Amino acid sequence: MTAQLVASIVDGRAIEEGARYTLHSPVDGAAFAQAVAAAPAVADQAVAAARAAYHAARRTTAEQRRQLCHRVADELIARQDTIARTVTVETGRPVSSTRDEVAKAAAGFRLAGEEATRLRGDSVPVAAAGKLTLTRWRPTGVWAVATPWNFPVNIPVEYLGPLLATGNAAVWKPAPTTVRSAALVMSALSAAGVPDGLVNLLVTDQTATAERLISHPDVVGVGLTGSTATGKAVARAAAGKRLILELGGNGPVVVFADADLPAAAAAVATSCFAASGQICSAGGRILADARIAHELAEAIAAEAKHYPVGNPFEPGTAIGPMHLARLVDRVEQQVAAAVAAGARLLVGGRHLDGFPTAQYLPATVLDGVGVDAALNAEETFGPVAPVVPLPESELVAEANRRTHALSAAVFTRDLGRAITLLDELAFGTVVVNDRSTYWELHLPFGGWEGKGSGTGRVGVPEVVRQVCQLQTVSLAG
Secondary structure: OOOEEEOEEEOOEEEOOOOEEEEEOOOOOOEEEEEEOOOHHHHHHHHHHHHHHHHHHOOOOHHHHHHHHHHHHHHHHHOHHHHHHHHHHHHOOOHHHHHHHHHHHHHHHHHHHHHHOOOOOOEOOOOOOOEEEEEEEEEOOEEEEEOOOOOOOHHHHHHHHHHHHOOOEEEEEOOHHHHHHHHHHHHHHHHOOOOOOOEEEOOOOOHHHHHHHHHOOOEEEEEEEOOHHHHHHHHHHOOOOEEEEEOOOOEEEEEOOOOOHHHHHHHHHHHHHHHHHOOOOOEEEEEEEOOOHHHHHHHHHHHHHHOOEOOOOOOOOOEOOOOOHHHHHHHHHHHHHHHHOOOEEEEOOOOOOOOOOOOOOOOEEEEOOOOOOHHHHOOOOOOEEEEEEEOHHHHHHHHHHOOOOOEEEEEOOOHHHHHHHHHHOOOOEEEEOOOOOOOOOOOOEOOOOOOOOEEOOEOHHHHHHHOEEEEEEEEEO
């Protein structure tokens, strides 16, 4: 893929002035883009453009916005192969997965368009005679949207779709390493007829520019999917603004002795190895009843053969390179530390030689991981299944003990136990007898309030309402 220049797009115009940085693909190490890093002044320009576009957009009808979202979906599908291959170059994920991502992004825009027509207010009975009192949903204004690299097309749609569908405006700052696919999405928005300035693209690797955007007085809210540390910094910078923060996860998969172990092992493998484990709801730690932990670990290791590592553009590849070299280093260090502390490495654990980069890390399974190991205590974000054996009485307490509280999975044949655990597990999502990464676009998804995985909820219907505000109207005869 030829290296191309990628720049911010403000009010429909590319801003090509500024320092540049080079993007290298994890697939082969080749440079595939030069990005122009926007300075803080560009953030000011983008917010001003969004503010101007918002004043027109808020007067459009729900039907007009529904049709616009459907046109965007059509344009994404028309570009599906190009966008998917670009995302694979950027992230290293297999192209079969990135094609699915573009399809889901299109579905997200369609769903957002439909939800715009379902924003119904109420007729409210009041004590005063001769009045008709109603509530109605109205847009809020300009939102800053900051999105990560792991799903660089679909995650932005969780915010951009609802914003367009409700007459709001956006300044979108994608991850610095996935700006080329972002530019392709912007091209689809433009071709669909999204007015200039309604969605602006802010390309940058400068923290000062991101801070200027998030703290800008004309930005009414911030939508962020990212790490817990980033979320905390954003919350400070955006004090007083609306926040939708979908942050880090280190999801426990709790496996009881009565579980269907083959089914649990297959689901754990999917939870831990899909997208090289670079999913916020990935199975971060496998908390297993000590009586079956060893058997479960062996079964997961056997499942690893179904996740071959290879060129992500080739059919049959399940695991491509990890996105960042530093993530590979961290996983290898965590695995080595766990083994040194007594864990047993069953498969994987180190990047594979013979590939164009040192970022091809295979599915990795460890047995006998201790509760204090980094593999259990921290978000790994790699293709690792660390099995932590515990007495049954300690499983739930250990699941709840950690900071992250995005999602959890439970495996048991006892329905009564599963229902009881729904009240005991403090996680935004609890999945029973399935992969921890199960989610659909219309489902609420986010962290348990008061812990380290964010506030608010993504999921198209939820975001549609969170970016709008209720207005009370009283009519007198």
